[in-house]
Amino acid sequence: MKKLLPTSTAGSLPKPSWLAEPEKLWSPWKLQGKELIDGKHDALRVSLQEQKQAGIDIVGDGEQTRQHFVTTFIEHLSGVDFEKRETVKIRDRYDASVPTVVGPVSRPNSVFVEDARFLRQQTDQSIKWALPGPMTMVDTLYDDHYKSREKLAWEFAKILNQEAKELAAAGVDIIQFDEPAFNVFFDEVKEWGIACLERAVEGLKCESVVHICYGYGIKANTDWKKTLGSEWRQYEEVLPKLQQSNIDMISLECHNSRVPVELLELIRGKKAMVGAIDVATDTIETPEEVAVTLRAALKYVDADKLYPCTNCGMAPLSREVARGKLNALRAGAEIVRRELSA
Numbered sequence: 602m603k604k605l606l607p608t609s610t611a612g613s614l615p616k617p618s619w620l621a622e623p624e625k626l627w628s629p630w631k632l633q634g635k636e637l638i639d640g641k642h643d644a645l646r647v648s649l650q651e652q653k654q655a656g657i658d659i660v661g662d663g664e665q666t667r668q669h670f671v672t673t674f675i676e677h678l679s680g681v682d683f684e685k686r687e688t689v690k691i692r693d694r695y696d697a698s699v700p701t702v703v704g705p706v707s708r709p710n711s712v713f714v715e716d717a718r719f720l721r722q723q724t725d726q727s728i729k730w731a732l733p734g735p736m737t738m739v740d741t742l743y744d745d746h747y748k749s750r751e752k753l754a755w756e757f758a759k760i761l762n763q764e765a766k767e768l769a770a771a772g773v774d775i776i777q778f779d780e781p782a783f784n785v786f787f788d789e790v791k792e793w794g795i796a797c798l799e800r801a802v803e804g805l806k807c808e809s810v811v812h813i814c815y816g817y818g819i820k821a822n823t824d825w826k827k828t829l830g831s832e833w834r835q836y837e838e839v840l841p842k843l844q845q846s847n848i849d850m851i852s853l854e855c856h857n858s859r860v861p862v863e864l865l866e867l868i869r870g871k872k873a874m875v876g877a878i879d880v881a882t883d884t885i886e887t888p889e890e891v892a893v894t895l896r897a898a899l900k901y902v903d904a905d906k907l908y909p910c911t912n913c914g915m916a917p918l919s920r921e922v923a924r925g926k927l928n929a930l931r932a933g934a935e936i937v938r939r940e941l942s943a
């Protein structure tokens with residue numbers, strides 16, 4: 602019988618301090634050339650080992666080979682000039698200096714396929730691989746060519762579809778598209794965001810998941826959260842349409858957030874990756890706290906469709922804290938699994 606409540610992470614995990622400066626986003630690499638390539642692979646091995654030791658069921662690369670979940674993918678595309686930078690407001694929230702789209706975008710070579718193949722060689726467990734979603738990519742760039750967020754998103758969707766198919770062929774079991782922008786631009790999500798995501802998974806032979814969160818535990822995000830009031834109902838805007846989509850799973854932030862858990866009812870029938878670990882605090886959850894979140898989710902998600910997860914990536918945390926949180930996730934899931942089988 603298939604194991605109930607398989608655990609996983611939203612994607613990123615802290616990097617070792619010999620590879621990049623810890624507890625920092627967009628942290629520059631400390632190695633170069635061949636040393637950097639080897640260093641990334643070694644970090645990936647270590648990250649996988651830590652997930653295995655913690656007893657995580659669906660493992661990933663910990664995003665050890667990328668500097669950032671959106672920009673590293675875009676760096677491999679043509680049509681984007683990284684020297685030509687503009688300051689834009691991303692996620693309608695904070696200013697960031699971003700590269701410029703200067704011509705038609707395309708993917709001359711695969712981006713993460715070699716890394717995925719390397720991860721596949723290291724483990725027999727199910728593996729999940731994260732890619733940025735089309736809308737979030739558009740929202741992390743200045744567009745001086747298409748002059749249309751929608752048009753650019755469709756081009757990215759086609760590119761992501763090529764990459765996703767190659768990742769699946771390399772042995773990836775679940776491909777995750779990170780779409781934090783889905784929590785901000787509701788009209789665009791309904792008009793073209795979900796349609797673009799469906800284009801990205803067209804003909805895909807493995808499972809797909811969309812991850813929609815309230816972001817990493819950085820100041821711009823925690824400040825934004827303070828403005829959202831006592832109940833965070835953003836998911837209410839997009840979940841009904843996602844329930845109708847051909848995306849297999851939906852990854853949501855739940856633990857310690859003000860998201861009303863009953864909103865999970867809106868995706869009943871879909872598999873739900875339920876965030877049971879808060880990534881915006883160094884406090885390590887107790888297994889019982891994780892169990893409380895999972896039990897609450899079980900009122901709206903069938904047990905065979907519940908996937909305990911972290912709220913978001915853990916890249917900005919210390920390795921010690923991240924390890925503690927992985928252990929808590931596994932132990933909390935175990936408690937609820939025992940209750941379900943009793």
Ligand SMILES: [Zn+2]
Pocket residue numbers: 611781812813814815816817912913914
């Ligand atoms: Zn996230």
